Amino acid sequence: MEQQHYTRIAIWLHWVIALLIIGQIIGGKVMMAMANSPTKFEIFQLHKSFGLIILILSIVRLLWRLTHKAPALPATMKPIERLGAKLSHIGFYVFMIAAPMSGWMMTSVSTPKIGTKIFKTIPWPDFPFLTRSEAAEVFFKDTHNILAIMMSLLLLLHVGAALKHHFVNHDNVLSRMLPFINPKG
Amino acid sequence: MRLLSISLAAAALIACGSASTELSAQAQDTSLISAELPQITGEYVWTMDKKKSALTFVANHGGDFTGTFSHFDAAIKLNPNAPEDGSIHAIVDLSSIDAGDSDRNANLPLADWFDMKLYPTATFISNEISKTDAGYAAGGTLSIKGISQDATLSFTLTVTGNTARAIGGLTLDRRDFKLGESADFANEDWVKFPVIVKVDITARS
Structure with a gap:
């Protein structure tokens, strides 16, 4: 029988990364609106830590996706819908890796030079081959924002x-990514 | 300038090498910066005991913190009873700074702060030392990052036999020396403007 759901690992990676991304988008907006203060600095360091966690998890997830087949889309979907689904998923992989990467590059070129330690413990290097300058910082900051x-x-x-598939089409597109409800991963 | 200081230091080392072993051991401890100080002789000339002398500063970066310069020297001539005849010429190897934090230590040598490649040292040269109610005041010129400003170093002096201990300091405004010149540090959001410099010098005559 055709596999009806994602693997347990894929499901957990999806939801953990999803929560982190939403947190980062909201956190990023909030911290940019804050007045300069030591608290703002700490929030920036947290944003960097979570961003690098997303980067690592996203690379793991991409490798997992490339080595594990995803469940087939419902047979009722039109070719254009299948293409849309495919492109949006590819788009997510691009953003999940490019957005944290651009943040890492921003931190690596920024003046002042502020070191990165994931959760103040694990030291993280600067992105190689880049030179610090205000112009480069502005470039990567804009890129990060656009991404x-x-x-x-x-x-x-x-x-x-996902909601349309679940509530309008009544297919398994949402449920195949929900944790807890699948018998085995 | 660097070449000059290297050759001066080399000359100093060679000169000391012919003296007693104790002196040459002291010379090894003496850095290139000491060679940039004037050679003074005569009465009331004090030789700084580097091991017992400290140059520290208190600045505010998300809270007060204390930093140190481990490498500095001074040529001091001071008669406690006639300070007006005295002189102080101090030099600091800025690269010996430790601001107690890796981010600070990574940024302080850069152009935004000390620009140590161009300005490796800071100096204080007195032009008038006088007695005050509390101790002494050495008015002079403080030079950091190629900028010279009038400054007054206040200190107390305790002389015991041939040993003198001077404790004091001065407060500077980092903007006067373009310390933190980029827009990030143009205000006090991250780093406050005043910096308290403290000296605790033990010297022997």
Whole structure:
């Protein structure tokens, strides 16, 4: 029988990364609006830590996805819908890796030089081959912002599509990614 | 300038090498910066005991913190009873700074702060030492990052036999020396403007 749901690992990676991304988008907006203070500095360091966690988990997830077949889409879906689903998922992988990567690059070129330690413990290097300058910092800051905005829009589309599949089409597209309800992963 | 200081230091080392072993051991402890100080002789000339002398500062970066310069020296001539004839010439190897935090230590050598490649040392040269109610005041010129400003170092002096201990300091405004020149540090959001510099010098005559 055709597999009806994602593997347990894929499901957990999906939801953990999803929560982290939503937290990062909201946290990023909030911290940018804050007045400079030691608290703001600490929030920036947390944002960097969570961003790197997302980067690592997303690479693991991509490797997992490339080595584990995803469940088939419902037979009722039109080719254009299948293409849309495929493209949006590829888009997520691009953003999940590119957004934290651009943040890491921003931190690596920024003046002042602020070291990165994941949760103040694990030291993280600067991105190689980059030179610190204010112009480079502005470039990566803009890139990071644009990627975050694009990912937010894709997120809305993704949630909307999942809900439509579940409540309008009554297919298994949402349930195949829900934890706890599947008998085995 | 660097070449000059290296050759001066080399000359100093060679000169000391012909003296007693004790002196040459002291010379090894003496850095290139000491060679940039004037050679003074005569009465009331004090030789700084580097092991018993400290140069520290208190600044505020998300809270007060204390930093140190481990490498500095001073040529001091001071008669406690006639301070007006005295002189103080101090030099600090800025690269010996430890601000107690890796981010601070990574940024302080950069152009935004001390720009140590261009300005490796800071100096204080007195032009007038006088007695005050509390102790002494050495008015002079403080030079950091190629900028010279008038400054007054206040200190108390305790002389025991041939040993003198001076404790004091001065407060500076980091903007006067373009310390933190980028927009990030143009206000006091991250780093406050005042910096208290403290000295605790033990010297022997």
